[in-house]
Amino acid sequence: MDITVAKTAGFCFGVARAVEMVEKCCKDTQNKYYTLGPIIHNKHVVEGFARKGIAPIENIDRLKEGEKLIIRTHGVGREIYDKLKEKNVEIIDVTCPFVKKIHNIVERHHKEGYKIVIIGDKNHPEVQGINGWCSDAAEIFATPEEAENANPHYNKVCVVAQTTFVQEVFKKIVTFLKKTCQDIVIFDTICNATEERQSEAYELSSVSDVMIVLGGVNSSNTQKLYSICKSVCPTAYCLERIDDLPQGCDFGSKRVGITAGASTPAVIIKEAIGKMENFESFEALMEESLKTLNTGDIVKGTVIEVRPNEVIVDLGAKQDGFIPAGEISDDPNATTDSICKVGDEIEVFVVRVNDADGNIMLSKRKLDTVKTWENVKKAQEEGEVLEGKVTEVVNKGMIVNYKGYKVFVPASQAAEKRDADLSEFVGKVVAFKIIDINDRRKRLVGSVRVILDAQKKELQEKFWADAAVGKVYTGVVKSITNFGAFVDIGGVDGLVHISELSWKHIKHPSEVVSVGDSIEVYIKDIKEDTKKISLGFKKAEDNPWEVVKTKITLGEPAQVKIVRIMPYGAFAEIIPGVDGLIHISQIANRRIDNPAAELKIGETVEAKVTEIDWENKKIALSIRALLPAPEVAEEAPAAEEVAEVEAPAEEATEE
Ligand code: F3S
Numbered sequence: 001m002d003i004t005v006a007k008t009a010g011f012c013f014g015v016a017r018a019v020e021m022v023e024k025c026c027k028d029t030q031n032k033y034y035t036l037g038p039i040i041h042n043k044h045v046v047e048g049f050a051r052k053g054i055a056p057i058e059n060i061d062r063l064k065e066g067e068k069l070i071i072r073t074h075g076v077g078r079e080i081y082d083k084l085k086e087k088n089v090e091i092i093d094v095t096c097p098f099v100k101k102i103h104n105i106v107e108r109h110h111k112e113g114y115k116i117v118i119i120g121d122k123n124h125p126e127v128q129g130i131n132g133w134c135s136d137a138a139e140i141f142a143t144p145e146e147a148e149n150a151n152p153h154y155n156k157v158c159v160v161a162q163t164t165f166v167q168e169v170f171k172k173i174v175t176f177l178k179k180t181c182q183d184i185v186i187f188d189t190i191c192n193a194t195e196e197r198q199s200e201a202y203e204l205s206s207v208s209d210v211m212i213v214l215g216g217v218n219s220s221n222t223q224k225l226y227s228i229c230k231s232v233c234p235t236a237y238c239l240e241r242i243d244d245l246p247q248g249c250d251f252g253s254k255r256v257g258i259t260a261g262a263s264t265p266a267v268i269i270k271e272a273i274g275k276m277e278n279f280e281s282f283e284a285l286m287e288e289s290l291k292t293l294n295t296g297d298i299v300k301g302t303v304i305e306v307r308p309n310e311v312i313v314d315l316g317a318k319q320d321g322f323i324p325a326g327e328i329s330d331d332p333n334a335t336t337d338s339i340c341k342v343g344d345e346i347e348v349f350v351v352r353v354n355d356a357d358g359n360i361m362l363s364k365r366k367l368d369t370v371k372t373w374e375n376v377k378k379a380q381e382e383g384e385v386l387e388g389k390v391t392e393v394v395n396k397g398m399i400v401n402y403k404g405y406k407v408f409v410p411a412s413q414a415a416e417k418r419d420a421d422l423s424e425f426v427g428k429v430v431a432f433k434i435i436d437i438n439d440r441r442k443r444l445v446g447s448v449r450v451i452l453d454a455q456k457k458e459l460q461e462k463f464w465a466d467a468a469v470g471k472v473y474t475g476v477v478k479s480i481t482n483f484g485a486f487v488d489i490g491g492v493d494g495l496v497h498i499s500e501l502s503w504k505h506i507k508h509p510s511e512v513v514s515v516g517d518s519i520e521v522y523i524k525d526i527k528e529d530t531k532k533i534s535l536g537f538k539k540a541e542d543n544p545w546e547v548v549k550t551k552i553t554l555g556e557p558a559q560v561k562i563v564r565i566m567p568y569g570a571f572a573e574i575i576p577g578v579d580g581l582i583h584i585s586q587i588a589n590r591r592i593d594n595p596a597a598e599l600k601i602g603e604t605v606e607a608k609v610t611e612i613d614w615e616n617k618k619i620a621l622s623i624r625a626l627l628p629a630p631e632v633a634e635e636a637p638a639a640e641e642v643a644e645v646e647a648p649a650e651e652a653t654e655e
Helices: 013-027 042-049 078-087 097-111 123-132 143-149 165-179 191-204 220-232 266-276 278-289 363-380 449-466 544-550 638-646
Strands: 001-007 035-036 054-057 068-071 092-094 115-119 139-141 157-161 183-186 210-214 234-238 255-260 300-305 310-314 319-325 345-352 359-363 384-395 397-402 403-410 429-440 443-447 471-480 482-486 494-498 518-527 532-536 557-566 569-573 578-583 605-615 618-622
Touching: 001 266, 001 384, 013 035, 013 042, 013 054, 013 092, 013 097, 035 618, 042 054, 068 255, 097 115, 097 157, 115 123, 139 143, 157 165, 165 183, 183 638, 191 210, 191 220, 191 255, 191 363, 191 403, 210 220, 210 266, 220 234, 255 266, 310 345, 345 363, 359 363, 359 449, 363 403, 363 429, 403 429, 429 449, 443 449, 494 518, 532 605, 544 569, 544 578, 557 578, 569 618, 578 605
Parallel strands: 001 255, 035 054, 035 068, 068 092, 115 139, 115 157, 157 183, 210 234, 210 255, 319 359, 403 443, 494 532, 578 618
Antiparallel strands: 300 310, 300 345, 310 319, 345 359, 384 397, 384 429, 397 403, 429 443, 471 482, 471 518, 482 494, 518 532, 557 569, 557 605, 569 578, 605 618
């Protein structure tokens, strides 16, 4: 079944205003209020108010001084106001401002000697009220035929319309009147809300197989909507509630249009949608509503007592309502006093009335559930970011709890990386967006990744806007490879090459950094076209060839550590990162053939710094220079000869 609900269905401005004003009266339990006739043409609303002590009366004669009378949206004639004033009865006037405007037009023109013509139904209370502003002297026509039969010939005519009248019929009657009357002033007082409702009903009917019009049987605008729908869509029903649908109706896969009169409350429309769609949760609420007449109302009240097992609510009616602890919130751990306190205004769903103790059972949880669903739909439409706690990992994703609703987040949408370990998120609050809704099954699909992607994009744009060679960042090591480490420097990854990680020779980047380390780096190079960034890590002041300058002096001894032994000599570490060569001829004060026989790796020896070549990073050391000369001269090479001896470049140069 394909269901379309008219956008204009439900309370119009005038009715919403009236209902709100009467709700306020309900809260005043010190005074008795009456309405002259039903407040609006909807049994459901009128009965709801009656239960709260607002009683409809048909005659004002029974009213006594000091009592209060609510004048309904349809309005009344001047005479009623005068009588009420005489009786000293307080008036709460909820006449729709659009109707009031007609009263003013009619009263003014009547005084100026115009004949008043009302185009509308003479039995409708609104029309009778309007007539009461010209001493009941108006001509009233409901059809062009009525006007033609009357064949009026007036010299000064003021024409107004019932607010809920059908525009086309109004125009036909006016056309006729223009032919027969002189000096005619026409006020098209058909309410916009009515026009919009009627034209939308017409359009919806023309694309629907079935039309359902919800509203009171005595509601003029509902009946007009019904006749419009029926004229276009033969399978049309006019119902007070969806349960009035004849038994056995099966709409299969038909296109069903739903509209409603201006005095039909939203709860009746929602009930209809819920039942038509087999809307499980709402149907459950409505299931309960069948038990009593006023079950299903959504009302506001004031918290007057908070007990551990229930909350007592003053509904402005004769009885107080109670919310059992389990109906206060979706959170099973929530306590009553954590949700509300005495004096709070609270909106609740009426679950049941007249229980064993004569109380009204209420639920905040059920109302919250319906509201939350509406909010979730709005959040999807508006791309709003929601927050919820991850409750479990399931096959192919994880579940996030959003105000009692389970949101499935597929693994591909749960994190930046598709293969992320989702169990890490359990118990954590995550931000997400709704990416899919199944209204009928009440299923939600969310994405955390869309938010992460958007954040990343924003960071990247910010980064590229002010990235420059030399700029320093504190980044996080994201991954390590044989040739270097990738570091996140704010939504963008750069590479620190292995040679940039340390002044010393290292075999693998992991000798210096680990994944997750926070390190300070600077941009060495940016390739704008490929968006590749090379990062530097080691600092100039840590360059051991700079440091060693403060540690040794040419011609002075130094403590060095033997680190490698070669056939032509031994390398000794002066400081980490800087080695010097002790040539074989400089190891002892006698001729030796094998350096390994004289020195051991790891051994610390004292050697004289005999030569420094800063440019080529070469330092020559001599143990022999610190030893006493041998007693018997040997065939040692001359000093100049030693200086000439050099190790192969790759061995002598250490960075
Ligand atoms: Fe007023 Fe128009 Fe509604 S006249 S009561 S707003 S239909």
